[in-house]
Amino acid sequence: MDDRPASAWIGHDLGERTVSWTERDAILYALAVGARADELDLVFEDRLRTLPTFGLTLAQWAPDALGGLGAFDAGRALHGAQRLEVLADLPPRGELTMSARVEAVWDKGSAAVFEVRVDSPCFVARWSIFAPGQGGFGGERGPGGRAAAGGGPPGLTAPVATFAEQAALYRLCGDRHAIHIDPAASRAIGQERPILHGLCTMATSLVGLARALGEHPADLREAEVRFTSPVLPGDVLSLAAHVEGRSAAFEVGKDGRTVLGSGRAGFGG
Structure with missing residues (x-):
C-alpha cells in the first residue's frame, strides 16, 4: 500500500x-x-x-x-x-x-x-x-449522513426478494470478489456464507421501488444509498418509502436491521 x-x-x-x-x-x-x-x-x-x-x-x-x-x-x-x-x-x-x-x-x-x-x-x-486506519490526517470530516426523510410511518412498503443464485449471477457482470462466491472467503470476513454485492442489493431494491411506484425502472434519473449491513442471497428484504411525486426517500431492511439507509431515488422520462 x-x-x-x-x-x-x-x-x-x-x-x-x-x-x-x-x-x-x-x-x-x-x-x-x-x-x-x-x-x-x-x-x-x-x-x-x-x-x-x-x-x-x-x-x-x-x-x-x-x-x-x-x-x-x-x-x-x-x-x-x-x-x-x-x-x-x-x-x-x-x-x-x-x-x-x-x-x-x-x-x-x-x-x-x-x-x-x-x-x-x-x-x-x-x-x-x-x-x-487511514484517518487522523487533519482533514475535514465531510458531510454527515442524511437524516431519514419524512415524518411518521412510510407511505409505501413492499417486499424485495433476492434469490439464492443471485450473487453467483451478478458477479458475471464484473465484480468477481471471492466473498460473493467462496464460502471460505466469506467466513474470513465473519459471514456464514457468500454475501450479495452491495450494488446488486441497491439495483434490486430500485427495481422493486419502481414497481411499487408504478414507474418503469429504466426511467430512474437519480439514486443514492448508504450500505449499512450485508445481505445474503435468498433474503427477503422490506422496503419502506416516503413518496413525493415521482421521487422517494427509502430504506431497506431485514429482520429489524437496515441494509440500505438514507436512500433516495427519482424517476423521469
Whole structure:
C-alpha cells in the first residue's frame, strides 16, 4: 500500500476508460438484479431498455483502480455509499468513454472516506469508500449522513426478494470478489456464507421501488444509498418509502436491521 497520507490523493486523476457492451450484457445484468422473464423490454433484445444502474458496472474500474494504486487496503476497505445521476439513457449496445478522479477525501478519525467520481456522457457516478486506519490526517470530516426523510410511518412498503443464485449471477457482470462466491472467503470476513454485492442489493431494491411506484425502472434519473449491513442471497428484504411525486426517500431492511439507509431515488422520462 502507498505510504502517503490519504489527503495526498485529493484530486488525483484516475484517467479515462472506454468500455463497450452488447444487448447480452444488458440483459444478463437485468436478470441479475431481478428482472422477470415477462418484462420483455428488460430481457428481450428486440425492445430492450437498459437499466441505468448498469452504468455502475461499466464504471467499477475507477474505485478498483484507486485501490490498485495503493490509496487504501482493498482487503479492508468497505463500500460505504453510492450515488448515481443519469444524464442520458444507456443504449442497448454501445461504447462509452469515462473519466474518473478522487473528488474528496474525508477524515473520519479512525478511517478515511475516499470519494471517487466518474463522469460520462450518460451518467455521473460517485463511490464512497470507507478505509479503516487511514484517518487522523487533519482533514475535514465531510458531510454527515442524511437524516431519514419524512415524518411518521412510510407511505409505501413492499417486499424485495433476492434469490439464492443471485450473487453467483451478478458477479458475471464484473465484480468477481471471492466473498460473493467462496464460502471460505466469506467466513474470513465473519459471514456464514457468500454475501450479495452491495450494488446488486441497491439495483434490486430500485427495481422493486419502481414497481411499487408504478414507474418503469429504466426511467430512474437519480439514486443514492448508504450500505449499512450485508445481505445474503435468498433474503427477503422490506422496503419502506416516503413518496413525493415521482421521487422517494427509502430504506431497506431485514429482520429489524437496515441494509440500505438514507436512500433516495427519482424517476423521469
